[in-house]
Amino acid sequence: MKNYMLTFAFDGTNYYGTQKQKNLPTVQQVFEDVLSSIYDEKIKFSCCSRLDRNVHGLYMGGNYKVSSEKVKENKLVYVLNRLLPKDIRVYETKEVYEDFSCRYDAIKKTYLYRIDISSIPSPFKANYTFHPIFKVDIKKLNHIKDIFLGTHDFYSFSSEDDEKENTVLTVDNISIKNTEDEIEIRISGRKFLRYQVRYIVASMLEYAWGKVEENDIIERLSTHIREKKRYKVPAQGLYLESVEYDFERSKDAKV
Template sequence: MTRFKILIEYKGANYVGWQKQENGKSIQEVIENSIKKLTGEKRQIFAAGRTDAGVHGLGQVAHFDLKKNLSEDTIRDGLNSYLRSESISILDAKKTTKDFHARFSAKKREYLYKIINRRAPLTIEKDLAWVLHKKIDLKKIKRAAKLFIGKNNLNAFRSAHCQSKTAIKNIDQIKIKKINDKIEIYIKAKSFLHSQVRIMVGTLIQVGEGKMQPEDIKSIIKKAKRENAGPTAPASGLYLLKVYY
């Protein structure tokens, strides 16, 4: 058996999420079907992160095992030939060691959240960003974001569907960039709670709109109750940017 590590890019708007579900087409299902068509082998793929419906992937990583000894180029190009009608692309395929696991071998994950702050609705970037029509205070958002850095109980920033045994997470880095009307928020950590990034972003935007103060982040973290945090930001703005090994 040969283990392959693949790098995947996808637009999440057309799928129910990464993980296979009965209520619609998933990214995992589509890629597994493509592997079956290419190799004749029914294989399960394992991803670094199980993104939700509407969330995009710029650097998703997954692995799977094959009996056939195919080249890396054959895997990449062959899978892409079966994915032409989908919003999914295999950017790279590499043979790897049998102890490599896309999820458990990951040391860090980095997410990107895209916001466009303008009065006009989105056209080209529709379903690819969160459009905010009211002007927001980026300086306050940056002040608030710094309060997330480090190890904290982030119970207030996870969804009711989160299955993680602990809400203790360590945020390594948050970077915020603005170019014209585009705002990009980069968040890096070893792992994340379900909907954590989207709830963090939703809360930061409330700070930027003046509905909260930057210092409120401290009390929200301390109280550890979901109702004290902001709304969950739309899935359309979230991207799994990179997985570090």
């Protein structure tokens, strides 16, 4: 069996996330349908991250195993992009060792959240940014970001679907870029829980809007309780921007 990794990007507007769901369009389903037609066998495709409906992927990794070689590797990008819908593009293919997993062997992921702060938002950015109704205090936003750095129990910033997951995780870096009409928030770490990035950005904005105090956020990080009414920023402003792998270290760990 050969194991191939694909590097690709997608516009999440028309998809119900990356993970396959019954009778709903998903990125995984599209790839499995296209790959199965190419190789004339049933293919299982695995994405590097489980993204939700309307979330976008600027850099995604995915891998699949195949028993035959119907298409040469140097032709695979061309063939895939001819068959895939226009809102998914493959940039590179790479044969990896058999046990490699794009999801479990990632060593760093960076998420980008885009906030449109223009007075009149462009209709062409509606599916790709979040336009809040309140003014964002950039100084407060930069101040509060450091609270999330390091290792914390992010139980209060996770989905009910993560009950069986380890919620103690490390955020390596948070950066904020401010332009005339947009704020970009980047959050990096090895692993994230479902909705974690959207809940972190939401708490940062609540503080920047003056809706909560710094101690309120500190309490969220120190208590193992999910508030009944938690604010979560909309999905369309979120992107998986980059994923890093240490192929040699991952391979050695399997030996």
